[in-house]
Amino acid sequence: MEHAWVPLLLSLKVAGWATALNLVFGVAAGLGLARWRSGARDVVDSLLTLPLVMPPTVLGYYLLVLLGRRGVVGGWLDRLGIQLVFTWQGAVIASMIVAFPLVLKSARAAFESVDPQLERAARTLGISETAIFFRVTLPLATRGILAGTLLSFARALGEFGATLMIAGNLPGRTQTLSVAVYAAVQAGDDSTANFLVLVTSATCIVVLLLAGRLVPQHSLMTSR
């Protein structure tokens, strides 16, 4: 069963990268949406939430059209010598887009739940706007952002449809856990499938337990 560790490690790598990127982009977009005063805000929010409701295979197809060698972005990347289709980096992009709305939604809600009065108080105390973000807004939003980030990690870990479409099923290179389970079942290899399913379940439980530990205790007192 040693070969089962390969898809597990690959899944963790892909989900880890996807989550790290989502943390940066999702928090930035969540903050932008929370602060933006415009009628277009809801439209943009809906567009960015689309990956949550669309079938992953449809997303995968869009990505293939976009990032494939003859795609708009793919052709341009190809000239730079970058290939995303059938690579683990392609799987990162697929997982990232599928899990992005989870970070975005929770970050936006977390930023909107910070009492603007606290930011006003910091202003009268002479603190610059940038420092207010790092000293008041972000710490008070951390709990919500962390929760969304862990959900996004779990979602990325389980990504199947879009990943299969763009990264394929290349054992050792793009075959993540969920794809490997499908491949094992298709091949009638029940013992491998059983093992992979148990590994996946155990990994998810560990992630959830870590999630409980990561959330700082004092932030329990931030909700009023």
Add this chain to the structure above:
Amino acid sequence: MPLAVDIRKTLRSAERRFTLDVSFTTTAKRVVLFGPSGAGKSLTLQAIAGLLRPDEGVIALAGETLFDSARGIDQKPQARKLAYLFQDYALFPHLNVRQNIAFGLHEGWLNPRRRFAHPDVDYWLNALDLASLAGNHPAQLSGGQKQRVALARALVAKPRLLLLDKPFSALDGQLRERMRRELSELQQRLDIPMLLITHDADDVAAFGDQVVQVNDGGVREQQLFTGYAARSVL
């Protein structure tokens, strides 16, 4: 404290349109803006602090222009050096009492550490009887304690003017009386000018060297307060 306020601001929402039109000058040390809720007192206080930008007008404190729409002057709230005591105290829930008080003294992108030592912070912890609570978080404090922390946080930066937004409305009767006395003594000891807004006539009696009455967004009358008994306040 020579404070001159002459501002106008129109606020619109779906249901209503509100025009703030406030004009008063004062040199008294203790000034009360008095009027029913919804009259525009809080908006006036926010405008003085720089948290609300008036459409037009002038705000000047001790000869220095804080805001002047005609000359394009609008000092940031950070630069005005005014203390603002919020009605609900607005203490930072993720910081302990010591960190809350030290918040404005500590520059940079990081908050003061839990045991941040600074002589002024220790002075105020002792002066307002908060030393034993220094490590507590706001959620663990009573209403009166929260108010003292908010006062210490506001005063530690040695502000030029203390602005108080209905400071006693969140407290119950007996405590309200005590905090009123404490604040009055503190103001006299520090000799710091203060501007307090309230809809409570008892606050007017305690602090109203000069009373500015605000109704429906405008100032109706302005008079020196000559004593609680001498004047029936609404």
